[in-house]
Amino acid sequence: MEKPILVGLLGLGTVGSGVVKIIENHQEKLMHQVGCPVKVKKILVRDVHKPRDVAVDPALLTTSAADVIDDPDINVIIEVMGGVEETKEWLLRALRQGKHVVTANKDLMAVYGSELLRVAAEHRCDLFYEASVAGGIPILRSLVDGLASDRITKLMGIVNGTTNYILTKMSQNGASYEAVLAEAQALGFAEADPTSDVEGLDAARKMAILARLGFSMDIDLDDVQVKGITEVTEEDLNYGKRLGYTMKLIGIAQRDGQKVEVSVQPTFLPDSHPLASVHNEYNAVYVYGEAVGETMFYGPGAGSLPTATAVVSDLVAVMKNMRLGVNGHSAVAPQYEKQLKAPAEIFSKYFLRIHVKDQVGAFAKITTLFSQRGVSFEKILQLPLKENGLAEIVIVTHDASQQDYEDILQQLGDLEIVERVQSSYRVEGEKR
Numbered sequence: 001m002e003k004p005i006l007v008g009l010l011g012l013g014t015v016g017s018g019v020v021k022i023i024e025n026h027q028e029k030l031m032h033q034v035g036c037p038v039k040v041k042k043i044l045v046r047d048v049h050k051p052r053d054v055a056v057d058p059a060l061l062t063t064s065a066a067d068v069i070d071d072p073d074i075n076v077i078i079e080v081m082g083g084v085e086e087t088k089e090w091l092l093r094a095l096r097q098g099k100h101v102v103t104a105n106k107d108l109m110a111v112y113g114s115e116l117l118r119v120a121a122e123h124r125c126d127l128f129y130e131a132s133v134a135g136g137i138p139i140l141r142s143l144v145d146g147l148a149s150d151r152i153t154k155l156m157g158i159v160n161g162t163t164n165y166i167l168t169k170m171s172q173n174g175a176s177y178e179a180v181l182a183e184a185q186a187l188g189f190a191e192a193d194p195t196s197d198v199e200g201l202d203a204a205r206k207m208a209i210l211a212r213l214g215f216s217m218d219i220d221l222d223d224v225q226v227k228g229i230t231e232v233t234e235e236d237l238n239y240g241k242r243l244g245y246t247m248k249l250i251g252i253a254q255r256d257g258q259k260v261e262v263s264v265q266p267t268f269l270p271d272s273h274p275l276a277s278v279h280n281e282y283n284a285v286y287v288y289g290e291a292v293g294e295t296m297f298y299g300p301g302a303g304s305l306p307t308a309t310a311v312v313s314d315l316v317a318v319m320k321n322m323r324l325g326v327n328g329h330s331a332v333a334p335q336y337e338k339q340l341k342a343p344a345e346i347f348s349k350y351f352l353r354i355h356v357k358d359q360v361g362a363f364a365k366i367t368t369l370f371s372q373r374g375v376s377f378e379k380i381l382q383l384p385l386k387e388n389g390l391a392e393i394v395i396v397t398h399d400a401s402q403q404d405y406e407d408i409l410q411q412l413g414d415l416e417i418v419e420r421v422q423s424s425y426r427v428e429g430e431k432r
């Protein structure tokens with residue numbers, strides 16, 4: 001029998017347990033694909049005595065990272081422990097010793113991906129990170145290989161399972177935000193600190209990775225405009241329903257000419273849009289290519305086994321490369337210089353909900369602000385409020401530039417008749 005490929009695992013939590021299960025349960029298939037057995041040789045954990053939901057030989061467990069990273073027999077390091085600074089140092093150490101790396105860590109790849117990929121190439125090592133974006137959906141490989149011949153112009157996706165789970169349950173069952181977040185944590189979708197899920201940062205990291213690959217530009221996390229779902233209310237979701245919209249946390253990366261925009265924000269989509277029917281922890285990424293047109297990739301975006309599938313598929317890719325002797329080509333330097341759009345160059349429709357004093361002429365003052373900027377209304381609702389002398393106005397605009405819209409919002413806030421701006425969201429996915 002051929003010598004086995006030996007794997008070192010960093011982390012044995014939700015994803016790590018799934019990785020161990022898949023490597024054990026699919027041994028025959030892996031063997032068929034790569035022609036030799038695959039064995040987990042060492043696993044880094046924090047507590048060797050902790051009960052686990054996967055059976056592992058206690059002799060494999062260690063609390064010393066060096067036992068895994070510096071083991072000369074280990075060929076591939078699988079990093080599923082999370083963290084950024086220390087994790088980066090450990091992975092650099094592994095790469096410099098000629099070990100291939102597979103990681104599910106978008107926090108790391110969004111910030112240090114370019115550096116890690118460069119060091120991997122210098123040492124003729126593979127560094128794959130399919131699981132870092134959209135869990136079980138093979139979206140990175142689809143962009144890099146499947147759509148390699150096309151020019152991608154837009155990526156639009158639901159790339160965070162936790163927030164999609166929360167928005168789905170809030171809107172379908174009227175469940176409370178806190179209760180559903182706790183459910184998502186119990187189901188293993190949420191990050192150890194779910195702030196990065198609900199405040200949009202997790203999705204922003206994934207969009208930075210997607211945009212970098214899709215547009216072949218050095219997009220940084222700081223280039224992504226981010227807004228999370230913490231301020232989304234039941235009233236907003238209900239108004240959306242009345243207007244035929246579904247609320248989703250949407251990542252958008254769009255290229256017009258040489259200029260790009262990348263953002264993550266709660267967004268209203270028409271109910272008929274394919275992304276509107278992506279529910280619970282499922283993810284989907286819409287990819288528009290100049291030649292291919294529209295494609296959509298759909299699947300589970302989080303969870304133990306779906307994510308582990310992507311990790312182990314990366315492991316298979318590393319092993320196939322090892323057999324062919326072609327490791328170390330996973331990094332392709334960006335082809336284009338990054339050019340970000342200015343706010344005056346970013347266009348969309350907007351949903352706006354404001355509370356105004358129910359007085360003669362109030363509405364005219366509001367419409368004047370919009371018309372001065374050349375922004376027209378597509379839909380308007382006005383309802384009296386229980387609160388004394390106030391009315392609620394809901395507006396959906398036609399296309400407006402982000403610059404014009406932000407200026408209007410600021411001027412609305414200064415109007416004496418406007419009590420408060422309740423909420424404001426981008427509206428996407430309608431024919432322009």
Ligand SMILES: NC(=O)c1ccc[n+]([C@@H]2O[C@H](COP(=O)([O-])OP(=O)(O)OC[C@H]3O[C@@H](n4cnc5c(N)ncnc54)[C@H](O)[C@@H]3O)[C@@H](O)[C@H]2O)c1
Nearest residue numbers: 011012013014015045046080081082104105188302303307
């Ligand atoms: N859970 C998912 O659905 C999912 C999906 C895609 C990507 N990811 C990513 O995969 C990684 C792991 O996620 P998870 O959900 O399995 O997290 P987890 O918290 O369930 O597991 C991480 C494990 O690593 C261990 N660990 C962390 N630092 C360690 C250290 N210094 N030494 C020893 N052990 C350490 C923790 O004790 C924990 O058991 C993260 O980067 C996450 O963003 C998770």
Ligand SMILES: N[C@@H](CCO)C(=O)O
Nearest residue numbers: 160161162189191302
């Ligand atoms: N917390 C992440 C895990 C998958 O990356 C999510 O909810 O999508």
